[in-house]
Amino acid sequence: MEILFYIRFNFKSIIMKTNYLFPHKFKWISGILFIVSISIMLCWIIEPDIFKDIEIKSKVFAIAETAFMGDNVYFGIIDTNILDELLMATVIISGLVFAFSKEKIEDEMTSKIRLESLVWATYANYLIFLFCVLFIYGMVFLNIIMFAFFTHLLFFILRFNWEIYKFNRTTNEE
């Protein structure tokens, strides 16, 4: 009860102080999960047939199911293979936790590197996406937008960790 009262009366200050970062203890486990799941996801996008024999059938709620041929289903229960949904959930959740976990030493320099990496990843991803929009056509384009969706997170993670590594090395040398 005391916690609820605290949250109720300090809600505004909690929101102002929040930094949207996850605790450092989740970094390694989420990192391993992210690397494994995104590798599987990328293989799957490149070669869709590699998992054709693996199926996890389940009844799930669907807002919409649209088919090339056949009936569309809206707000109903459907029987489908949920392997890709599970994989997508693992990639996104582990990726976000890994990307936005606190560092061991969380100071102004870490925040600066994080901000610069976020801006850099946004520029890089949108410019590459734009290049693909202008010069790639047909079915391949669908794979490209699927890639582009994940490369944003990937670019940020790579750039941020590289910059942190460089910064730590320089600090240690000094």
Added chain:
Amino acid sequence: MTFHLFPLKYKTTSGVLYVLSLIVLAALFIIDSYADGLGNKIISFFNTHRNDVFKPNIFYDLFFDEAFILINICSGLVYAFSKEKIENETTVTIRYKSLIWSFIINYLLFLLLYITIYGVAVYALISVFALSQLFIFIVHFRITVYRQQNKNIQ
């Protein structure tokens, strides 16, 4: 800290261009989704180079769409990352938090829809969410900066 930011003078122009291109893209998406025949009639005027059988959504292989995606991304990036009139530590902090927030919200919203939408519509979903992160960031950043300025005036 302002290394990656564009000058303030581009803000208004890019903002207007961004909103206009967003409206056109949203209109194209709606026309395409709900009135395919009408959409084809309107857009076929701009179809200069191909006739594809498979047209998933707004990303038709047409010059018209690509031109607006080009305008949307370029103006969106400039508008999102232009300097503010008063560029201080608070602005930097707000920008930083808005970026993280937009990243997390965009991916979680996508995931929520991805696990409840199946079939061809997933491609439409991905194409929308590829552009939406910038939009979410801009909206969150502008609202927070506006609130902060109001608070300072008070």
